[in-house]
Amino acid sequence: MSRVIAALDNGLGARVVLETALAVAPLFRASVDAVHCREDGDELARWTAVDAGLELHELDGLVEQRLVEEGERTSVAALVVGAHRVPIGARPVGTVAMALITTLAKPIVVAPPEAEISSTLTRVLVPLDGTAETSAALLRTLTLACAADIDVVCLHVLQEHTVPAFSDQPQHEVTVWIDEFLARYAPCPGIRLELRIGVPGAHVVHVAEEIQASLIALGWSQDMSPGRAAVVREALERSSVPVLLVPVARGEPR
């Protein structure tokens, strides 16, 4: 069976990481493995796992390296990691999380330590930039979410260069535009699309709060170099709910 790895550190976010892993596991049709890489003690991590009825698998070595190795196992469907050890930690994410999201070609959920996690995912916000690459990266997530009866809301933010050329009669035009956008980029039944205008990063967190999403799912190219991944940065910095990052297939840059 597939596994979701909850990468527990010995910090304040461990409980949130584990709760997040338990909540997202059905999305991947996976069980949860609690994993801790020994660095500066394991008491909080162990207590967290045991409290949830799970055994804690402990690893030795360099944290980032060992977690990447663990995540690369074929049985691992996704990995959940804390954004930072304490709520006022490094932004957008700490070094461990940063290393994992930019290295491991697997879906990774970054959980903010202050998040309140419900036991089940009820609603996922999936921002889509209207490219086939992002859509392809997120298609499996969308499909599984729909199959798991999770309410999926997509978000597309129109920018200056993507403003439609025409809008004949808005009372009809927007509907047919949305229908076709979903048919192209989120072809699963029951999904709805929120439209906004402006800077995508600014809208993602806001809309997630507005619709009370319990997870934000983003496709991305794992490139955190300056000027790149603005939406991912914004979501990781400001989201109060976990952010699922799904790498776009290599060779198909966003």
Place this chain on the structure above:
Amino acid sequence: MGSPPNHRFEAAIFDWDGTAVPDRSAPADEIRRVVEKLCGLGFEIGIVSGTNVDNVDGQLGARPHGPGRLHLCLNRGSEVFEVDRGGPRVVYRRVAEPGEEDGLTRAAELAVEQLARRGLRTEIVSRRLNRRKIDLIPEPEWADPPKARIDELLVAVQARLAACGIGGLAEVVMLAEAAAQEAGLPDARVTSDAKHVEIGLTDKADSAHWLFAHLWSRGIPPRAVLVGGDEFGPLGGAVGSDSLMLVPEAEDATVVSVGVEPLGVATGVIGLGGGPASFLRLLEDQLARREQGELPSLSHGPMWTLFIAGVDPLLERTHESLLAIADGRIGTTGTLLGSHPASAPSVLAAGVYDGEGPETTLLRHPVWTRLDLELSDGDAVERLLDLRTGLLHQRLELIDAGPVQAVLFSSLGRPGTAVLRATGHPEALSARRPLVLPEGVEGTERRLDSTVLVAEVAAAPDGGAVVAARDAHTSGRDGACLDRIAVYHTHPTERPDPDEAVAALAEAERDGFDRLLTESRAAWAERWEDADISIDGDPDLTLSLRFALFHMIASVASTGEAALGARGLTGPGYRGHVFWDTDVFVLPFLAATHPPAARALLEYRVRRLAAARMAAKARGRSGARFPWESAETGFDVTPTSAHDHSGALVPIRTGELEEHITADVAWAADCYAAWAGDEEFAAGPGRTLLVETARYWASRARRDSEGRAHIYGVIGPDEYHEPVDDNAYTNVMARWNLRRAAELAGGAPDVDEEERQGWRSLAEALVDGYHPATGLYEQFAGFFRLEPIVVSELASRRPIAAEVLFGPERVRAAQVLKQADVLMLHHLIPAEVEPGSLEPNLEFYEPRTAHGSSLSPGVHAALFAREGRLEKALEWLRVAARIDLDDITLTSAAGLHMATMGSLWQALAFGFAGLRPAGSTLSIDPRLPPSWGAYELRVRFRGSRVRVRVEEDSVLVRSDPPASVAVAGDTFVATPSGIAVDRRGAQGGDRR
């Protein structure tokens, strides 16, 4: 010897003597049988001969019943007879001009004299219609040589010529040509069949021209034509008589020779030999191919076809809209034969709505185009829509089931009848059901017997559809063959009678695939005869235009009433609601090319006059107020709120305020009457529409203390500003409406003089926002005080939805337009605006227009063309042309933009060609962009088929029957042979 052609043709053109029969006394029972059978299956036959009708018809004796037609092109190109069960009747005859007959005789005598001077005795043996025949070997032995002895004959004639020092037949032909020239016949046709040399006014080339033109007019392209003869090769230096049939139009035809051809055949001609028996086998083979279900191949070439290769999941639904086929009543998207996750098949019926109020939407009908196939990633798919015939060809190469080919059409000749023929492996064609209910649609299905399936879907609150369909399986030469016919009976307000659908299915099945194909193909070709547009030097634009015309033709019925939604029958977008798109943008094309369809559009409005009257009354007004969005009932179905592109819920006020549609309907009625010359309509329902809409404006306008009249609180075509007072478009259209009604209502029993005078007075009082000092019309009261944003300078691109880019509030406070507003007046009613005002208003308003409506580019193309700014005109024309083909709106998946298509035609017809009805005269004022060599368009004007060809220096106008036309102000009578007028307006004389 070559190999016989190995595919299905749709027509054959062939020589008689030597090709179809060995000689004129041979029995023709077999060829008669095959000809009659082929015609019965829609095959067209043209027999070409130098002899007369008694000889050929007397020998052939065929009496075909159609639908394929038999033509005898006789007397060496001078006559054409159509033969049906009643025998032959002449349909064309070349009548010699005065002097031509004498010239022929003189030419023949001169030729005989000159040959005699060389020592050769010849005789003029017949003086037939339009020709003279000289016997080069008047000796008993060669009195009537059979074709099989042609090589011997040739040797004998050559020897006879050589004995007189004449080099060969070619020299005799040259001598005869010179004689004809001397006799005053510079265009004489001289041919030789070895025994004779003939001097005539026509030859077999004229027959071929006529036949290829006829076949084209029946929807048969040259590549679907088999040409047969026995004399394509040279004869003693002269050209073989059958080679004259190889006119330029025959370039794509398949040509076979069954003759001896002593010197071989020309390149491109398949030399089969074998004489008439060989040709009979070819025709028998064509018969067998039809009987075994071989698919027709009727592609008219790249300027007539839309080709889509493969399945792109992102674009599949758009492609299905682009490939939609329809018959005016039923429309089906060009969906894949097999199921695919990206596919969204849609079958819609015009005017059959489901639901009530703003939720009213076109009812989704059972789908007839599906086979039990699941397409996978490795399967190859090709689809080709032939615009000239309405045939959708599909070719699949399936990993599991091998090749499957199909042709589908929605019969324009028999609306409501959909036909599919597929060939391939039996398993691939083993569909369990000929109909599939769309997902989410409740309906019933029942089997009448083991094969006929009857499906019913009901609309709320009433109306619906019954569909009867059957699959017929046979085995053919390409594996299995599936023939599926589905008959749709629909009704907007009642449950259709299933028995009628079943009976219609039975009738269609009795007629069979080939007859249905012929019927539909011919109906399409007939429509193109009156509608085609071509541009020399711009094949892409020509194809785009034809694509637009195709979908407009397909979306509107020619009888009863036609409810044309914004996306026609190509998709469910805009819920099928009827807007001004129909009256102002699509109707003019139909009025000018197929008046019955325009009349059906108007009938839709006429039958909803009661609802329009009620709508006016409910607002305390008189007359009739037409709704901004209309469906089955005629009451307004415009939604009152919607989410915009920012996700905000916004009020929609067009239903309440966009009232110009009432005048637009009146304009449409007048436009139709002007083009069609339909006096009965003009004096009946047309006048009622004009009168009732005028009454509405009379009750709607308000006078101020100074006596000026105003229309307060409306939305104009530029929908960025709402509500506004004294919108120029609304007021001037209302003014036109009042004046026109006053003009037409004279003598009407229900309109007294006082009321007419009141309309005239009100029209004079209506403010129109015109500023004489600048020549500008102010779009509405206060427009010139708004923020002077020039969107062409601010936006990085146009067209653009400016309300999305700038926000609706900012746009509302600025001089930013969505589409032509004031300028629509210059486009629709140029006589109602100040002379010379187009230029300043175009200069002012166009840069301020975002063109965020798909209606805008085409109208601006027309206006720039009128203004002579042809580069700008072309720029916007090309935008309009690509809106659906490039899916610029990203919504073509929900259906194609009918109004854009209408605007495209208007840009060509009204803008570039400057066509305008002016009473009983068609006014033409053409513009020709430098990048176009020429362009040609066809219209119907008051019963006349008019063709206008605009070239650099001249305009050629043909009209059948003759019609009055005015070119650049000078009036002429255009005739079938044509009047050429130079671009400055002087008549250049007849053009043949």
